[in-house]
Amino acid sequence: MNDNGIIEKLTKLFQEFPGIGPRQARRFIYALLDKNEDFSKELSLAILELKKNTARCGQCFFAFEAANSVSAGGKSRCFVCGDSNRDGSLILTVERDVDFENIEKSKLYNGRYFILGGVLSPLKPETQKMVRFRELFEKVKSDRNIQEIIIATSLTREGEATALYIEKILNPFVERKKLRITRLGRGLSTGTEIEYSDAETIKNALENRK
Amino acid sequence: MNDNGIIEKLTKLFQEFPGIGPRQARRFIYALLDKNEDFSKELSLAILELKKNTARCGQCFFAFEAANSVSAGGKSRCFVCGDSNRDGSLILTVERDVDFENIEKSKLYNGRYFILGGVLSPLKPETQKMVRFRELFEKVKSDRNIQEIIIATSLTREGEATALYIEKILNPFVERKKLRITRLGRGLSTGTEIEYSDAETIKNALENRK
Amino acid sequence: MNDNGIIEKLTKLFQEFPGIGPRQARRFIYALLDKNEDFSKELSLAILELKKNTARCGQCFFAFEAANSVSAGGKSRCFVCGDSNRDGSLILTVERDVDFENIEKSKLYNGRYFILGGVLSPLKPETQKMVRFRELFEKVKSDRNIQEIIIATSLTREGEATALYIEKILNPFVERKKLRITRLGRGLSTGTEIEYSDAETIKNALENRK
Amino acid sequence: MNDNGIIEKLTKLFQEFPGIGPRQARRFIYALLDKNEDFSKELSLAILELKKNTARCGQCFFAFEAANSVSAGGKSRCFVCGDSNRDGSLILTVERDVDFENIEKSKLYNGRYFILGGVLSPLKPETQKMVRFRELFEKVKSDRNIQEIIIATSLTREGEATALYIEKILNPFVERKKLRITRLGRGLSTGTEIEYSDAETIKNALENRK
Numbered sequence: 001m002n003d004n005g006i007i008e009k010l011t012k013l014f015q016e017f018p019g020i021g022p023r024q025a026r027r028f029i030y031a032l033l034d035k036n037e038d039f040s041k042e043l044s045l046a047i048l049e050l051k052k053n054t055a056r057c058g059q060c061f062f063a064f065e066a067a068n069s070v071s072a073g074g075k076s077r078c079f080v081c082g083d084s085n086r087d088g089s090l091i092l093t094v095e096r097d098v099d100f101e102n103i104e105k106s107k108l109y110n111g112r113y114f115i116l117g118g119v120l121s122p123l124k125p126e127t128q129k130m131v132r133f134r135e136l137f138e139k140v141k142s143d144r145n146i147q148e149i150i151i152a153t154s155l156t157r158e159g160e161a162t163a164l165y166i167e168k169i170l171n172p173f174v175e176r177k178k179l180r181i182t183r184l185g186r187g188l189s190t191g192t193e194i195e196y197s198d199a200e201t202i203k204n205a206l207e208n209r210k
Numbered sequence: 211m212n213d214n215g216i217i218e219k220l221t222k223l224f225q226e227f228p229g230i231g232p233r234q235a236r237r238f239i240y241a242l243l244d245k246n247e248d249f250s251k252e253l254s255l256a257i258l259e260l261k262k263n264t265a266r267c268g269q270c271f272f273a274f275e276a277a278n279s280v281s282a283g284g285k286s287r288c289f290v291c292g293d294s295n296r297d298g299s300l301i302l303t304v305e306r307d308v309d310f311e312n313i314e315k316s317k318l319y320n321g322r323y324f325i326l327g328g329v330l331s332p333l334k335p336e337t338q339k340m341v342r343f344r345e346l347f348e349k350v351k352s353d354r355n356i357q358e359i360i361i362a363t364s365l366t367r368e369g370e371a372t373a374l375y376i377e378k379i380l381n382p383f384v385e386r387k388k389l390r391i392t393r394l395g396r397g398l399s400t401g402t403e404i405e406y407s408d409a410e411t412i413k414n415a416l417e418n419r420k
Numbered sequence: 421m422n423d424n425g426i427i428e429k430l431t432k433l434f435q436e437f438p439g440i441g442p443r444q445a446r447r448f449i450y451a452l453l454d455k456n457e458d459f460s461k462e463l464s465l466a467i468l469e470l471k472k473n474t475a476r477c478g479q480c481f482f483a484f485e486a487a488n489s490v491s492a493g494g495k496s497r498c499f500v501c502g503d504s505n506r507d508g509s510l511i512l513t514v515e516r517d518v519d520f521e522n523i524e525k526s527k528l529y530n531g532r533y534f535i536l537g538g539v540l541s542p543l544k545p546e547t548q549k550m551v552r553f554r555e556l557f558e559k560v561k562s563d564r565n566i567q568e569i570i571i572a573t574s575l576t577r578e579g580e581a582t583a584l585y586i587e588k589i590l591n592p593f594v595e596r597k598k599l600r601i602t603r604l605g606r607g608l609s610t611g612t613e614i615e616y617s618d619a620e621t622i623k624n625a626l627e628n629r630k
Numbered sequence: 631m632n633d634n635g636i637i638e639k640l641t642k643l644f645q646e647f648p649g650i651g652p653r654q655a656r657r658f659i660y661a662l663l664d665k666n667e668d669f670s671k672e673l674s675l676a677i678l679e680l681k682k683n684t685a686r687c688g689q690c691f692f693a694f695e696a697a698n699s700v701s702a703g704g705k706s707r708c709f710v711c712g713d714s715n716r717d718g719s720l721i722l723t724v725e726r727d728v729d730f731e732n733i734e735k736s737k738l739y740n741g742r743y744f745i746l747g748g749v750l751s752p753l754k755p756e757t758q759k760m761v762r763f764r765e766l767f768e769k770v771k772s773d774r775n776i777q778e779i780i781i782a783t784s785l786t787r788e789g790e791a792t793a794l795y796i797e798k799i800l801n802p803f804v805e806r807k808k809l810r811i812t813r814l815g816r817g818l819s820t821g822t823e824i825e826y827s828d829a830e831t832i833k834n835a836l837e838n839r840k
Contacts, residue, residue: 032392047331053334084243094352095404096405098394098405099405100406102404102406102412103404103412106409106412106413108409108412108413108416109412109416128305131230150416152404152415153404154398154402154403154405155265155398155400155401155402155403156401156403156405157397159403162352182419183241183419183420184396184397184398184415184416184418185396185397185398185414185415185416185417185418185419185420186397186398186399186415186418187394187395187396187397187399187414187418188365188394188395188399189365189396189397189398189399189402189407189411189414189415190363190365190408190410190411191365191366192364192399193365193366193369194304194305194309194312194313194362194363194364195306195309195312195364196312197307197312197358197399198400199294199315199316199317199318200400201399201400202312202313202316202318202319203316203318204395204397205362205394205395205396205399206318206319206360206394206395206397207395208394208395208396208397208418208420209360209392209393209394209395210392210393210395210417
């Protein structure tokens with residue numbers, strides 16, 4: 001069977017994508033083989049260009065197209081950090097680029113962002129290095145405009161551990177710079193039924209009633 | 211086949227239970243036939259006794275065992291309404307008995323309850339009569355201790371319509387009796403991931419941050 | 421809470437039904453309490469009558485309404501065993517009443533049945549007593565008309581163990597009475613995709629091609 | 631947001647893969663951005679090489695690595711068609727490469743294959759051109775060794791339409807060349823429960839009993 005060489009190699013590479021197992025990777029291979037050569041060339045080129053033509057914003061680390069960058073003070077920034085109408089006193093700290101995109105899509109937030117690039121996994125200490133904690137610390141230290149850090153990690157075990165760690169490292173600025181550190185509100189979310197709610201959600205929903 | 215008579219009749223009766231379709235109802239029939247006669251007798255008797263030996267609390271309408279009732283002022287009450295340590299100024303208004311039970315299980319709430327017995331379905335006006343709106347109105351009108359009504363309906367279309375209607379009918383008491391009408395807090399609930407949150411949840415989570 | 425007495429008792433009884441856990445059992449309780457007393461009485465009576473008004477066929481052990489029974493040779497039989505147009509040389513041996521009903525619904529089979537009442541679980545030797553192996557043996561031994569036993573157990577581990585055991589106990593009749601013992605055909609079933617088929621199904625599908 | 635340029639373009643290209651929607655395509659983008667540049671280069675190159683280094687077998691149309699090809703009579707063939715121990719009188723006709731791979735994995739089949747490359751969708755007449763019906767016809771016409779065509783399409787509406795069409799176009803060879811045209815056996819497949827079987831499966835299981 002096709003157990004070595006380029007088919008096996010590409011099957012392994014496709015498995016590096018989130019949520020792709022060996023069977024679906026193999027289906028990708030045969031889909032590629034069924035398409036004409038122009039598709040392969042276009043895809044191959046686009047993958048190379050992606051890295052070349054994108055940059056991470058120096059302010060918030062959101063990945064954006066170089067062509068879409070906004071020049072501000074001689075530096076290239078993303079469309080949010082380069083927009084002077086956005087409130088620079090507010091920094092929403094999210095786990096990943098997709099979180100940034102989902103919140104922007106809602107058009108409900110007018111502040112700025114910070115993308116951590118990952119979460120702290122309590123059982124894997126090495127994950128600490130993969131998250132931009134130092135960059136967040138330096139940003140808060142050096143940016144005079146920041147008045148509030150909104151921690152917007154997911155309500156999962158990892159998201160919670162990440163939030164706690166951010167609170168700890170930014171704590172010195174609470175007194176020194178009068179920084180507010182907040183977390184997203186908790187309680188019922190769309191579709192929640194009282195009958196099936198866990199104790200933690202009931203607790204938050206009762207405390208945060210209004 | 212067994213298409214009329216007692217098997218068909220009992221199949222139809224079992225389908226009156228929530229979540230039971232014709233196939234599962236039929237499986238119940240054969241399960242009964244496979245059990246001995248003592249089981250049928252015990253089940254039959256228990257169903258009759260359920261109605262006889264339970265009562266709905268005159269205060270909150272929770273269904274409870276007559277044997278568990280608490281006598282207070284000559285009237286029988288459920289274990290919450292009969293407990294003088296519970297805070298009678300707070301009334302948590304829920305859709306159903308199972309909501310009451312789920313919140314009690316969490317041991318996080320020390321006030322009292324009111325069980326609506328159903329929800330208002332915007333497309334079915336007749337549902338209005340099936341919900342204890344009048345009883346809630348009379349309770350708030352006559353009970354001097356009540357200071358706050360916490361509306362704890364589910365975050366579904368029906369739950370929201372029910373909450374709005376409660377706010378409307380209790381509105382006269384806000385000024386007259388300084389009644390507070392609150393709703394359970396909203397935002398992220400356990401397990402919520404930012405990437406998959408809908409705009410409504412993001413809006414509530416941002417507004418209710420703290 | 422309602423942790424003893426009739427509510428708890430009935431919750432436990434409802435959990436005896438297949439597929440019903442404690443939460444759904446409790447929902448049944450509150451559904452009963454929300455219905456009027458006539459419903460409880462009707463349900464209670466129907467459960468008692470089920471046992472009284474049904475009988476298992478003396479030939480195939482299918483449970484049927486006494487009122488639907490067919491008198492044949494002074495004995496009460498189910499509508500299949502009492503129908504002289506059905507082919508008595510063919511006995512389809514199924515696990516349960518619901519299997520009988522599903523096959524009858526298809527109107528594709530003109531022989532008779534035998535209901536085992538259960539399956540042999542390889543890890544639970546006591547299950548052997550709960551299946552009508554002895555009754556099947558006696559039936560084949562005494563009924564001169566039978567020429568073929570079609571084993572129609574499910575293609576699960578338990579169904580397979582049950583089929584093997586039937587083959588073993590009926591084996592003496594293969595030579596003595598020229599009994600044919602067959603099993604339902606195997607291969608692709610509706611919806612099967614070759615890509616996702618297991619080796620056993622591929623093997624059967626290849627062997628049984630035609 | 632990233633709504634045009636390379637990110638949007640690559641998002642669209644990834645959506646060409648089977649089972650990939652816009653949200654997962656976007657996650658692939660961010661996964662690529664989070665990996666180092668070597669990964670992008672390796673992936674880009676592998677996609678180009680896939681087309682260059684693979685070929686479809688001239689006999690069965692299975693896609694295989696050029697390096698794995700077997701030379702036979704001056705022509706390059708796949709590992710099955712190039713293996714003289716495989717039975718060339720038997721051709722198993724499957725929809726796709728993944729079906730070939732799944733059957734080979736089971737090691738239960740010693741004949742050869744033919745890959746149709748698609749299915750006939752009854753509602754889309756244009757699908758007829760995308761399936762290798764002509765190539766199958768020519769192969770059967772010219773290859774003297776072939777004695778049996780096993781149609782191994784899926785038991786879906788499209789698979790059935792495809793099988794019927796193959797029977798129709800190969801029909802002339804049944805008499806002329808004494809060709810056998812068979813279909814995979816039908817009946818119960820692994821895990822099938824009698825209670826939930828559809829009429830078609832019951833019919834096949836009864837007919838094909840043995």
